[in-house]
Amino acid sequence: MMKHVPHSRDVRDAARARLIERGVSIESIAEIVYQMQAPYSPHLSLKDCMDSVEAVLDKRELQHAILVGSELDMLAERGQLSEPLLSIVASDEGLFGVDETIAIGAVNTYGSIAVTTFGYLDKAKIGIIKQLDTKMDDGQVHTFMDDLVGAIAANASGRLAHRLRDMTDFGEDEMRERKGLY
Numbered sequence: 392m393m394k395h396v397p398h399s400r401d402v403r404d405a406a407r408a409r410l411i412e413r414g415v416s417i418e419s420i421a422e423i424v425y426q427m428q429a430p431y432s433p434h435l436s437l438k439d440c441m442d443s444v445e446a447v448l449d450k451r452e453l454q455h456a457i458l459v460g461s462e463l464d465m466l467a468e469r470g471q472l473s474e475p476l477l478s479i480v481a482s483d484e485g486l487f488g489v490d491e492t493i494a495i496g497a498v499n500t501y502g503s504i505a506v507t508t509f510g511y512l513d514k515a516k517i518g519i520i521k522q523l524d525t526k527m528d529d530g531q532v533h534t535f536m537d538d539l540v541g542a543i544a545a546n547a548s549g550r551l552a553h554r555l556r557d558m559t560d561f562g563e564d565e566m567r568e569r570k571g572l573y
Contacts, residue, residue, distance in 0.1 A: 399451070406454035409461045415534050419519035420444045423544040426517060427508060430549050435551070443547040443554075447500070453543060456497035460490065460535030467532040483524075483534040494538035496544050505549030512541040520544070 397405075410416075421440035429435050447453060466472050467480040479487050491513060498509045516524050516537070523537035 399437075402430070402451070402454050402458070403449060407448060408455040409457055410540075412433075413461055413464070413531075413533070415519055415523070415536065415540055417441055417444050417448075420523045420540055420544050420547065423512065423518045423520065423540075424547045424551065427512075427544070427548040428555075431552070432555050434553075439551065440547065443551045444543060447543060447546040447550055450497075450500055450546070452497045452500060453546065456493050456542065457539055460493055460539050463531045464535050467534065468530060480534050481532055483532075487534070490538045493535065494542040498542040501546045501549030501553065504552050505545045508543055508548050509545035513538065514546055 394504050418437070418441060421437055421444050424440040424443060425435065425437050428440070463472070470477060472480060478484075483490075489519060491538055494509065494513075495506070498505050512520060520540050523533040523540060
């Protein structure tokens with residue numbers, strides 16, 4: 392029997408919809424990216440950051456990580472994971488680490504700058520990441536989502552850092568010609 396493979400557009404749309412369902416907007420991620428990159432680029436705008444977030448959300452690795460992680464969070468909310476996994480995920484147990492492992496797998500796309508940015512965001516918990524990390528009193532579980540948002544922001548930040556460096560090295564005209572490469 393031939394298995395159905397979802398169309399890329401369906402996967403992309405499902406991942407983006409899942410972010411919204413879980414209370415995460417593109418703008419809330421872009422605000423983190425802006426905070427990370429503005430000190431290095433005085434002309435950076437929130438729109439630049441939103442564009443970068445949109446671009447990294449087109450990466451299949453991130454889409455898959457969003458779908459898997461958010462599904463595990465939702466299963467934990469409904470009590471549909473077996474023990475002891477249910478208690479571990481529902482309480483965001485400190486030594487669990489699988490949530491970070493999935494996020495790190497998705498953060499490697501934009502090199503070491505994205506990886507180190509993810510590490511910083513995982514500890515600092517700024518913006519929507521902090522809100523997700525501390526929002527357990529309403530029954531929602533965000534054990535995976537806070538790390539996934541950190542991965543998205545880290546990738547978008549790394550992408551911008553690479554683009555800003557290329558802009559400096561190559562100039563705006565050549566970057567326009569190369570636009571499809573990023």
